[in-house]
Amino acid sequence: MNAASSISQIASLMADPKRSAMLWALIDGTPRLANELAIMTGLTSSSACAHLSLLSSAGLLRHEARGRKRYFCLATPQVGAAVEALASVQLESARGTRAEAPVSSLPLSMRRARRCGDHLGGELASELYHRMVVAGWLEGSGRHLRVSDEGRAQLALVGVYIDALAPHQQRGCVICRCTEWNDQGPHLGGVLGQALFRLFLQSGWMRELEDSRALHISALGIQQINRIARVATLQVG
Numbered sequence: 001m002n003a004a005s006s007i008s009q010i011a012s013l014m015a016d017p018k019r020s021a022m023l024w025a026l027i028d029g030t031p032r033l034a035n036e037l038a039i040m041t042g043l044t045s046s047s048a049c050a051h052l053s054l055l056s057s058a059g060l061l062r063h064e065a066r067g068r069k070r071y072f073c074l075a076t077p078q079v080g081a082a083v084e085a086l087a088s089v090q091l092e093s094a095r096g097t098r099a100e101a102p103v104s105s106l107p108l109s110m111r112r113a114r115r116c117g118d119h120l121g122g123e124l125a126s127e128l129y130h131r132m133v134v135a136g137w138l139e140g141s142g143r144h145l146r147v148s149d150e151g152r153a154q155l156a157l158v159g160v161y162i163d164a165l166a167p168h169q170q171r172g173c174v175i176c177r178c179t180e181w182n183d184q185g186p187h188l189g190g191v192l193g194q195a196l197f198r199l200f201l202q203s204g205w206m207r208e209l210e211d212s213r214a215l216h217i218s219a220l221g222i223q224q225i226n227r228i229a230r231v232a233t234l235q236v237g
Contacts, residue, residue, distance in 0.1 A: 013058055014086065018043055019051050023060065023074070023083045028110050029212025031064065031071035073211055080213050081117050113206065113215040116178060119193030120200065124217065124225060128196075129177075129187045131229035145177055147192065155192075158228060159199055165191045200225065 014020050021041040026032060032040075038048035052072055055061040062075045074080050113122040120128075132138050137151030147155070152162045178189035188196065200206050205221025217225075 009058065010060070010082070013054060013060065014083075016051070018047070019055060020083075020086075022048075022051060022055065023079070024087070026061070026072065026074050027080055027083060027213075029073060029080070029209070029214060031073040031211055033069060033071060037072065077115055077117065077213050110212075110214045113217055114213045115197075115208065115215065116187070116213075117189070118197070119178065119187075119189050120197040120215075121178070121187055122215075124222075125187035125193075126185050128225065128228060130185070131231070132188070135229040135231050137229055154229070160192070160195045162192075165195060 014023065018041050022037050025037055025040045034048050034052055035045055037043075037052065038045050041048065043051070052061065052063075056063060056072070059075055060079050061072050063070045063072045074083075111123055113120065113124040115121065116125070119125075129138075132151065135150075135154075136148055137154055138145050139148045139151075140146055147162050155162060177186050178193065187193070200221065201208070203221075203224070204218065205224055206215045206217045209216055
């Protein structure tokens with residue numbers, strides 16, 4: 001199946017308001033029963049089962065049996081990322097202006113830190129991105145960012161070596177300014193975003209939760225991540 005055909009088929013499935021509501025109800029990764037999803041989306045049990053069957057056969061949902069009950073969840077993290085991306089486009093395009101993101105609509109468990117494709121997303125990631133810009137580790141503007149000499153030196157101290165991520169002439173390729181919708185703004189994607197996420201997981205600062213894009217962060221993890229690119233406060237007097 002080519003990309004255009006795949007996009008068309010997935011879009012037709014998500015175009016139904018009830019099916020998109022079901023996908024959004026599963027965005028936090030929590031497996032749910034068909035009757036629970038029916039109640040959440042205002043459907044009868046038979047209608048909910050029909051919609052769930054379509055989404056499952058298309059590969060957007062998967063289900064698992066627990067005794068006599070079947071629980072549904074998003075098939076892959078990429079499905080969740082696609083649903084959030086579509087929500088972002090809708091919010092930004094309405095009347096040609098950017099609407100304020102409704103903080104309460106994204107589950108609390110995912111707002112602080114979550115997997116965004118192959119890198120870290122959520123408030124923690126946005127705060128880190130902002131600190132790196134303020135500290136001068138990243139330079140440029142908008143989507144045209146690159147790691148500065150200072151950033152390259154400082155990242156090496158925490159175990160991320162820019163020269164190993166990309167050839168010298170392609171250093172700009174290590175950054176992708178990800179704008180997946182969240183409460184605080186953009187965060188780092190690309191090879192640099194991947195490397196930082198891998199560092200956090202391997203250091204034991206955070207861990208992935210089963211059947212969820214939400215991440216659990218240890219107290220040490222919060223402390224260590226918040227130290228990265230932290231600008232020292234000047235003491236007066």
